[in-house]
Amino acid sequence: MRGQAAFIPLGATSTAFNGRGVHTRPSSCLPLPSLPVPAFPYVPSVITAVAAKPRADSSPPKKLSKVEGLKVSSNQLRFPLAEQLQNDEIFITENAVQIMKFHGSYQQDDRDKRASGQQKKYQFMLRLKMPAGEFPAALYQALDDISTKYGNNTLRATTRCAWQIHGVLKSDLKPVFSAIMNAGGSCIGACGDLSRNVMCTPAPLTSELYKNARFVSAMLGELFAPQTGAFSEIWLDGEKAASLEFWKKDLDMNSVQEIMRFDNGNGVVYNGKEEPIYGETYLPRKFKIGVTVPGDNSIDIYTQDIGIVCIPDAAGKVVGYNIIVGGGMGRTHRKATTFARTGDHLGYVPADKLWEACKAIVAAQRDHGNRSVRANARMKYLVDKLGIDSFRTLVETYFGEPFESFREIQPWRYMDWLGWHEQGDGNLFLGLFIENGRIKDEADFKLRTALRRIIDAYEFDMVVSPNQNIILKNITPNQKNGIEAILKEHNVRTADEYLINKRLSMACPAMPLCGLAITEAERVMPDMVARMDTLFKKNGLDVPVTIRMTGCPNGCARPYMAELGLVGSGQKSYQLWLGGCPHQTRLAWPYLDRVKDVDLEGTLTPVLTMYQQKSTTGEAFGDFCHRMGKSDIATFAEHFNSAPIQVNGAPPTLTYEAPVKARTARKKSTAKPRPRLTVSDEIMERLKNIAALRDMSASRVADEIISAYLSGVEDEDLLGDEMVI
Structure with a gap:
């Protein structure tokens, strides 16, 4: 039997890094000294723009995907969206959908509200751009009102520190966009092939180190913001918004424009273009x-395209930044x-x-x-x-100088910042757990009402965290009791009242609105976490485990970093991933390609038994799976017998043994015949030849070929984008 690992929220890992910055030896949930938070009066300097030689647009590739052509013909994100918003249809075409993404919105279909064969129930999701996840009380009030008047009476916190509003009809898009912009918010650049919302640690600590991280987030959010005038032309009839975007109030916008348009002569910017960094075709895909x-x-x-770490010197002054590149979650099954x-x-x-490096x-x-x-x-x-190494060399040709060596830093720790904390200026902040990011009222659980009462009464500024939670900040100590009373009155629990595995869980929205969802995620995750918690306890385990779920393989809830990841692979079926690090620095690996929802307990029981019997004291579940590897776990599971066995009067325990194989009579199938697909004799002969070479059935070969083809069509012809960040 193994020792029980006590959960320490800020527990450390024993960390060694290989060239890709991931764990190379197991970690444990043991305490580390508290994270130092030095203070320093520092703001990065501004680069002065100088004259530089103009740069011609790069030659386009020989073959462009369909979306690339749409971007070129859109006149900087104007067409065909502008015209289609004027007609009486309840939807926009797929071409317009691609341009609409740059404006911060996806067209969706509520599959719960229509029967098969009926016209789609079209509606739109709007996503806000909120660098560092910060937003003022007035904007939250506006979003809450919009959700009541135009949406589905909920707000959704995303996994990239932003808000989403669901359920907006096409006829209401213009008033909703304009209301958000006039309240000091923006959806511009929240989606599409450009730099999306810039994430940041959500802790509103007042140390200069954390303040610098928030400043860098806001600067990069604005540095890579699209410059086209299409947004104000379409949503505000060419007028300026009544209120400046809230994050710009702390920036010198003239300096931002100078930095953006500064040309070092190495082909970084397009001189004389409406989009000095993006040009006419923006980026090849989303950028995070x-x-x-x-x-x-x-x-x-x-998991970021660019990850930036603020590096202070011994005196606490930020003197530079470590840069990590090339992360990303999205993938396609098979x-x-x-x-x-x-x-x-x-x-x-x-x-x-x-700035120039980025x-x-x-x-x-x-x-x-x-x-x-x-x-x-x-x-x-x-x-x-x-x-x-070659990518670094490529970037240096644009940067104009070599990068210095990555600075050694302390081990990473997953930090959710839930509960009460001191900000460092005499005030407090409160991290509230929001299950799967959904702000709603349901039965006697009145989260939405409670939050609105708190914001109306105290006007706190807020932060959306990378884990779909929210933080109320700048709370004076004498306001704490009043806040807790409102939460209790509306049956909203504080973080320490939740089971730890629920706090660690995360799911994407999936069904019924996401067009890419294969199966459920958000709506079944509460039950799934409860089931997994029961299963662990049934196997004598009381340990924290990071569980994440998505309804498709795009990875919006970052399931491939979880200790236990569930990725939709069929109706009520999931691909099972194991072995991620509890501190989110190592990829998990696919254990099984498809497991029915009802079979998850039976599938995981051998894994948990092996964990109970063979893990070291304090070893996290994900670290154990990583250490043992897929082959050893699969072998253990293959010979596992779940029947309780009593030995020498000892209490029953789960064990494993080689199963005795026996012939069983084949039952007559009562299943409906599978659909047939007719192909030509020539194609059938080719399938048979491939099947013979690969030792597979012709039907399986056909299935794989068609699946691969359809995936390619979806990717190239518009359907392969993530719906949620």
Whole structure:
């Protein structure tokens, strides 16, 4: 029997890194000294723009995906969206859908509200851009009102520190967009082939280190914001918004424009273009940036296209930044050319070189990313193809100088920042657990009402965390009791009242609105966490386990980093991933391609028995699976017998033994005949030849070929984008 691992929220790992910045030896949930939070009066310097030679647009690739052509013909994201918003249809065409994404919205279909064969129940999801997840009380009030008047009476916190509003009809898009913009918010650049919302550690600590991380997030959010006038033209009739976006109030916007348009002569910017960094075709695919401080891995830093770590000197002054590149979660089932990937250590830059370094990385992806096959268009594939050393050399041709060596930092720890904390200025902040990010009222659980009462009464500014939770900040100590009273009145529990595995869980929205969802995620996750908790306890285990679930393989809830990941692979079926690190620095691996929902307990019982019997004291579940590996776990499971066995009067325990194989009579199938597909004699003969060579049935060969073809069509012809960040 193994010792029980006590959960310590800020527990440390014993960490060694290989070239890709991932764990190479097991970690444990043992305590570390508290994270130092030095103070320093520092803001990175601004680069002054100078004249530089103009740069011609890069030659387009020989073969462009359909979306690339749409971007070119859109006149900087204007057409055909502008015209289609004027007609009486309840939907927009697929071509307009692709342009609409850049405006921060997806067209969706509520599959719960229509029967098969009926017209789709079209509606739209709007996603906000919120660098570092921060937003003022007034914007939350506006979003809550919009959700009541135009949406589905809920708000959804995303896994990239932003809000989503669901259920908006096409006829209401313009008033909703304009209401958000006039309240100081924005959806511009929240989706589409550009840099999306910049994540940041959500802790509103007032130390200069954390303040610098938030400043960098806001700067990068604005540095890579699209510059086209299409947004104000379409949603505000060309007028300016009544209120400046809230994050811009702390930025020198003239300096931002100078930095954006500064041309170092190495082909980073397009002079004289409406989009100086993006040009006419923007980026090959979505681009994600995250910023944090040493040790605080609340943002899953190795999943970012660019991960930035603020590096202070001994006196606490930020003197530079470590940069990680090439992370990303999205993949496609049965398509080996797509995969989840953790980022590599690119290097270190002094503080005053950060903006140009990031511009150089974006330019390298812009010019060298795959614009022919969207399934392979993310920067992770470029980094993986070239290798980190060659990719670094490529970026240096744009940057104009070499990167310094990656600075050694303290081990990473997953930090959810839930519960009560001191900010450092005499005030408090409160991290509230929001199950799967959904702000709603349900039965006697009145989360939405409670939050609105708190915001109306106290006008707290807030933060959406990378884990779909929210933080109320700038709370004076004498306001604490009043807040807790409102929460209790509405049956909203504080973080310490939740089981730890629920706190660690995360799921994407999936059904019924996400067009890519194969099966459920958000709606079944509460029951799934309860089932897994019961299963662990049944097997004598009381340990924290990070569980994440998505309804498709795009990975919006980052399941490939979880200790136990469930990825939709069929109706009520999931691909099972094991072996991620509890501190989110290592990829999990696929244990089984498809497990029926009802079979999960039976499938996991052998794994948990092996964990109970063979893990070391304090060893986390994910670290154990990583240490044992897929082969050993599969072998154990193959010979596992779940029947309780009593030995010498001892209490029954689960064990394993080689099963006795016996012939059983085959039952007559009562299943309905499977659909048939007719092919020509020539195609059938070719399928048989391939089947013979691969020792497979012809039907299986046909299934794999058709699946691969359909995946390619979806990727190239518009359907392969994530719906949720």
